[in-house]
Amino acid sequence: MWKEKYKIGVELIDGQHKELFRRVLDFIKTVQAEGPWESKLSEVKETMGFMKEYVIIHFSDEEVYQREIGYPDYGKHRQIHAKFKNEVQKYAERFQQEAYNEETVQEFGGKLMAWLINHVAGEDQKIGDYQNRGGSI
């Protein structure tokens, strides 16, 4: 799932992105594998726990970095993060209510993958571009 073109050229952030992609890929492989849903539940729950925490840590680290370099689109980027954190939280609540219903977990997986690729390949690249230009717009 990870592609070299997703790098933004900042070690900490690229490392976290790689870890996120790796975990999302594991998640996709698990939920898409043959076999009864019940046998996948413990891994699904573990991944969801990880995602909820790691997304917050990563977004926060990325926002700190943006402030450090005086990234001009920081406010907009932070809003995008907040909106997505909210969506992850809503899914986490639905999973609790629906006892990790397979359809809902699959739906979350598809959305998470597409959102992450677009965000890292698009919006996040602008942070690297800004830094590479020596911090000018």
Add this chain to the structure above:
Amino acid sequence: MKSQYINSFYKAVMDVFKLMLDIKLEKGELRVVNDMVTGNDANVTIGITGDLSGSVLFGFPKDMNLEMVRIMSGVEMKKLDSFISSALGEMVNIISGNAVTNLSRENYKCDIVPPQIIMGQNKSISMATDKALVLPMETEIGGFEINISLKETRI
């Protein structure tokens, strides 16, 4: 329907396919239809509100949809399940968000209503319908269609 509406969507779909799939698009010939009907296996509709009002329908054949998700994930996909349809829905959501940004540069302020996914062909979408423009697209992994039915609400 004005060309700005079509071009805003066309540019958005080109940009997102390039960014997320590394795939180029070729425009086919525009045509007009009287009804918005799902013509493909996997369909996503988006509502548009604001200075323009109406809906846009994206229809993808099954194999193309599976291949799109394979390119994104690197994992071979076999069936159209909620994982696949949700990834497609999010992608259309992203395309439509970009289209609305493009429209704002043409001075149309619009919002999108979250996507609805409809699996299967020949399901009618539009309400008390106006005509829709069909924008066919060709790619190396298959062809798909965008139906656009929008009208200006500004007086």
